[in-house]
Amino acid sequence: RRSSDLLADQGCEWKEEVVPLNEWHEGKCELRKTAVFGQVPRFTDGDFILFQSNAILRYLGRKHDLYGKNDKEAALIDMVNDGVEDLRMKYLRFFFHEWETGKEKYLEELPNQLRPFERLVSQNPSGFLMGSNISFADYSLLDLLQNHLIVAPDCLKDFPHLQAYKDKMEARPKLKAYLESEAHKNRPIHPTRKV
Numbered sequence: 235r236r237s238s239d240l241l242a243d244q245g246c247e248w249k250e251e252v253v254p255l256n257e258w259h260e261g262k263c264e265l266r267k268t269a270v271f272g273q274v275p276r277f278t279d280g281d282f283i284l285f286q287s288n289a290i291l292r293y294l295g296r297k298h299d300l301y302g303k304n305d306k307e308a309a310l311i312d313m314v315n316d317g318v319e320d321l322r323m324k325y326l327r328f329f330f331h332e333w334e335t336g337k338e339k340y341l342e343e344l345p346n347q348l349r350p351f352e353r354l355v356s357q358n359p360s361g362f363l364m365g366s367n368i369s370f371a372d373y374s375l376l377d378l379l380q381n382h383l384i385v386a387p388d389c390l391k392d393f394p395h396l397q398a399y400k401d402k403m404e405a406r407p408k409l410k411a412y413l414e415s416e417a418h419k420n421r422p423i424h425p426t427r428k429v
Contacts, residue, residue: 235421236377237277237290240370242412244298250417288319288374295370302365310364314354315371321347322378329385341386348393351375356395361402376403 241248253263268276268283276283277290279297284290295301295311302308324347328340351363360366363375379400382389390397404413412418 235418236373237275237287237294238418239377239409239412240291240294240298240300240373243368243373243406243409244294244300245408246298252421288315291315291370291374300368300370302369303367307365311369311371314363315374317350318371318374318378322374325378325381341389344382344386344389345392348389348396352393352396355399361399372403376400 238248238250273285275287275290276285277293278284279293284293292301292312302311324340328336332340354363355361358364362368363371379390379396383400390400404410
């Protein structure tokens with residue numbers, strides 16, 4: 235979803251093919267035979283094919299000038315995106331493996347996980363994660379915050395800068411139109427669990 239958010243916000247057109255989960259697991263999907271690591275998503279740009287969510291996001295970041303103004307800013311954006319991914323992995327472990335047994339503990343620890351992002355956003359006058367312009371990492375954090383808000387609707391109540399950041403991101407005209415579209419609304423945050 236974060237790549238779709240980026241593409242929409244950058245005014246790009248794309249075609250999304252959703253693979254039914256049962257077809258994927260049963261091996262009935264031709265795409266599975268070509269997936270380098272046995273996973274989706276797959277991104278195609280002309281005859282260029284790329285797998286892995288973060289590789290796709292970084293590619294789009296480079297292509298759309300969303301990777302900072304220099305090597306140091308790009309490294310900081312990578313660092314922040316890696317922090318987002320660390321929290322995403324914890325979230326996915328909770329969501330898929332500890333939903334029944336670990337929800338209370340996960341939500342209790344969530345403020346400590348969000349605090350670094352609150353600090354980063356509060357220290358950046360642009361209101362983005364790093365630098366003076368939006369970066370690919372901003373789309374990644376927005377997606378993760380949106381997922382958390384579905385599970386824990388008040389998780390940002392003690393994080394005013396993150397709340398303002400989310401609101402600012404969602405108010406970007408092209409992204410806002412996409413987030414309000416049926417194409418976006420009809421996609422579950424995860425294909426195996428209704429929240």
